[in-house]
Amino acid sequence: MKQTWRWFGPNDPVTLQDIRQAGATGIVTALHDLPNGVVWPREAIAERKKMIEEAGLVWSVVESIPIHEDIKLQRGDWRQLIANWAQSMRNLAAEGVTNICYNFMPVIDWTRTDLAWALPNGARCLRFDQDRFVAFDLFILKREGAEADYSPEDVAAGRKAFETMSDEEKDQLVRNIIAGLPGSEESYTIEQFAAQIALYDDIDQDRLRAHLADFLNGVLPVADEVGATMAIHPDDPPRSMFGLPRIVSTIEDMRALRAINDSPANGFTLCSGSYGVREGNDLVAMIEEFADVIHFFHLRATKRDGNSFYEADHFGGDVDMVEVIRAFKALEDRLGRSLPFRPDHGHQILDDLTRRSNPGYPAIGRLKGLAELRGAMLALGATVE
Structure with a gap:
């Protein structure tokens, strides 16, 4: 189990040195300064990778190469935008960065009030x-x-x-x-x-899934060629919002995505917080069914409060985190290799309450989460890197 940490680049108030002191060994990041749809230059990738490595860390996962809205809508020059995305993946792989987390949520990414x-x-x-x-x-x-x-x-x-x-x-x-x-x-x-939002008036769940299929069939051959993996992130929250279609919320959605293309690169980010919001989602069953194509774990806990929810302690939510970690370990034992995870989100505690940070990504709260996760992993006999 590889300990990684989300970092938003040189302007992130949580520094690479902070991350190393927290015990993480890998970085999850992206070139956030580049606009959606452009090709990520290999030189810029190399520069960011060097910065990470000089801090004694490795760039473990890309989160993410954003998917332009025109690809989801299939309007304008969407085919060229898919080609741009594939070239960015090719450039990342050339620099040794091959695990890519992405999402296909229309208009809005993760949402909180x-x-x-x-x-x-x-x-x-x-x-x-x-x-x-x-x-x-x-x-x-x-x-x-x-x-x-x-x-x-x-x-x-x-x-x-x-x-x-x-x-x-x-x-x-x-x-x-x-x-x-x-x-x-x-x-x-x-x-x-x-x-x-109005641009999606004529796009239902089936049509958005068809657009995802066109995207995947355009980029997966490149992933197979360069040895990259693609790990789609679930909808967050996994429910309809603003009348927009959602297509990565349940185990049935996961099956539908695998049915699009059976490439081993076509896989998932298992986000315990996102999937866990939806009552009825069995995360252990998801891990067991898709063990061969889960490429990345986000470990956090959410607690349902009627139709609302909040980010709980990492072991205090609706999902049994110990059983999720146990299934994670069984997956690694089956594969014979380690997979990256990161402590997703965290509470603002202690100095976090007065220190600037990105919402959901304070330093000390995530350090607490990582320490708790690491302790549970070691107690279950896992190898933690």
Whole structure:
């Protein structure tokens, strides 16, 4: 089990030295300064890799090469954008970086309504509050036809949330949802956001999956050629949002993705927090069924609170993390090799509460999560690198 850590590049307040002191050996990062759709130059990749290695670490996983919205929509020069994506993968592989995490979520990446929700012990965490989300969709964004997507109880609760929020809280909610969370690469105004969602009016789940198939069939031959692996990240949260289709939320979705192309490169990021939000998802069954094509693990815990959820302690959520780690170990034993994992997200605790960091990615909270995960892994007899 390879201990890795998400790092957002030279401007990340959490430094490479911080990461090394936390005990991680690998870095999960991307060239976040480059716009979506361009080819990543090999020189820029080499420069970033050198920076990581000079800190005594290795670049273990790319998270991620963003997939341009025009690829998901199949509009404009989408075929050239797929070719650009494949060339970036080729350039990464030429520098020895071959494990690539990516996602195919339309318009928005991972989404939360609260970025510093207070826990009883004084720590702060990420939270998705259903009432506030409905308030945003119905009464701030005012998406046409949105009310039909919610129950009467949801609508009433969303209205109450909207009416009791201050103007400052409403502005913060807008920023939290559409200004772009770390790694999302995109941010919008309300008007731009509404226009982008409208572009998907004629794209349902089947059509979006067909667009994913065209993307995969365009890039997987290159992955096979250069020895790269592609690990799709699940929808976060794994539910319909803004009427947009979601196609990586359940084990049935995973089966459908593998049915597109059976290349060993066509695989998954097993994110215990994302999949774990959806009641009924059996993460151990997912690991066992797709053992040969899980290329990366995100280990975190979420706790459901009605239709809402929050980021719990790494061993305090709805998923049995010990059993997930046990299945992870069995997978590695079967494969005969180690796979990377990272402590995903973390609470703001101690000095995190006054130190600047990207939402969800504080230094000390993730160090605590990594230490807990490492301890459980060692107790279960795993090899931790």
